[in-house]
Amino acid sequence: MKTVFYLITLIIIISCRNAEADKYDKYLTYKWGNDSLVVIENGFFHSKTHYDSILNKMVGDTLIPIKRIDSMLIITQIVAKGKWELIDDRHIFFPSSDTLITDTVLFKFRNLFGSKLFLFNKKGEYLQFYTLLEKQNDVILENFDDRIKFEIKGFTIGDTISRELVEIEDIHNYETYTIEKSVLKSNKNIEIDIIGDSIIYSIAQREISDSEADDIKLVVKNKLSSEPEYIPKDIKDDYEFEYYYWNKFEITIQLQKMTYKGNNFYSLLNTKVNNWALYYSDRFIENILINEFKNKTPKSLIVK
Numbered sequence: 001m002k003t004v005f006y007l008i009t010l011i012i013i014i015s016c017r018n019a020e021a022d023k024y025d026k027y028l029t030y031k032w033g034n035d036s037l038v039v040i041e042n043g044f045f046h047s048k049t050h051y052d053s054i055l056n057k058m059v060g061d062t063l064i065p066i067k068r069i070d071s072m073l074i075i076t077q078i079v080a081k082g083k084w085e086l087i088d089d090r091h092i093f094f095p096s097s098d099t100l101i102t103d104t105v106l107f108k109f110r111n112l113f114g115s116k117l118f119l120f121n122k123k124g125e126y127l128q129f130y131t132l133l134e135k136q137n138d139v140i141l142e143n144f145d146d147r148i149k150f151e152i153k154g155f156t157i158g159d160t161i162s163r164e165l166v167e168i169e170d171i172h173n174y175e176t177y178t179i180e181k182s183v184l185k186s187n188k189n190i191e192i193d194i195i196g197d198s199i200i201y202s203i204a205q206r207e208i209s210d211s212e213a214d215d216i217k218l219v220v221k222n223k224l225s226s227e228p229e230y231i232p233k234d235i236k237d238d239y240e241f242e243y244y245y246w247n248k249f250e251i252t253i254q255l256q257k258m259t260y261k262g263n264n265f266y267s268l269l270n271t272k273v274n275n276w277a278l279y280y281s282d283r284f285i286e287n288i289l290i291n292e293f294k295n296k297t298p299k300s301l302i303v304k
Contacts, residue, residue, distance in 0.1 A: 238262030
């Protein structure tokens with residue numbers, strides 16, 4: 001009797017795995033990419049064909065089949081080959097030829113901020129994504145909830161926040177998106193950058209005490225399983241700076257202390273005792289938010 005039970009259980013497990021695999025194979029036939037650029041469709045990866053020495057860039061378009069092995073994909077593409085050079089403090093890539101590369105990546109499909117995402121990464125490397133570029137009602141995905149998050153006064157990046165809770169102090173209009181810089185009305189030390197009218201893009205908090213800063217270091221170290229980069233005290237223009245800096249999984253936490261060391265009476269009078277500041281950003285989530293809220297109408301504090 002037990003043998004029959006185990007056999008039935010095994011059949012159910014195999015059937016579920018096969019159904020999941022069939023679903024993934026179907027999803028890979030849809031169009032995935034960034035903006036209007038299709039990168040994956042019909043189970044193929046769009047790749048450049050060769051390096052053009054006259055144009056000095058990769059050109060052409062060819063489709064290379066994607067191979068799936070369980071939760072991994074084998075993606076082959078033709079990419080530029082060349083060298084990086086440091087020019088004016090910027091790393092610039094100079095292509096000279098092309099080469100064929102094959103990557104094995106982990107992947108999953110998830111829903112985030114209303115976007116259907118194809119998430120992938122090589123083991124040990126940063127997570128990347130493509131968005132679904134066509135409407136497909138049969139693509140029903142789990143929410144993306146396995147990102148490490150930090151909360152500051154109950155808020156985290158990606159949360160929706162009521163505009164009634166904040167005071168907009170500045171606006172930055174970029175080419176394809178707008179960031180509104182605000183502070184909490186109930187606590188002006190909490191600075192929140194907003195995208196898409198109500199989505200938290202990044203968070204900062206000022207006037208943090210030494211003991212609170214020590215607690216923050218312990219929490220961040222534990223969550224990221226990483227020691228911070230410490231930048232020792234350095235005096236610049238009558239101010240002493242000290243930093244603790246984490247950058248892992250594209251999550252950036254910066255704990256900064258700024259102390260006035262000059263002799264100006266007004267500056268001394270306004271020097272705060274609790275002078276640590278905490279800055280929290282997540283480049284991966286930022287990229288998704290920029291993609292989700294691109295081409296929004298510019299804003300102004302003066303005119304609407």
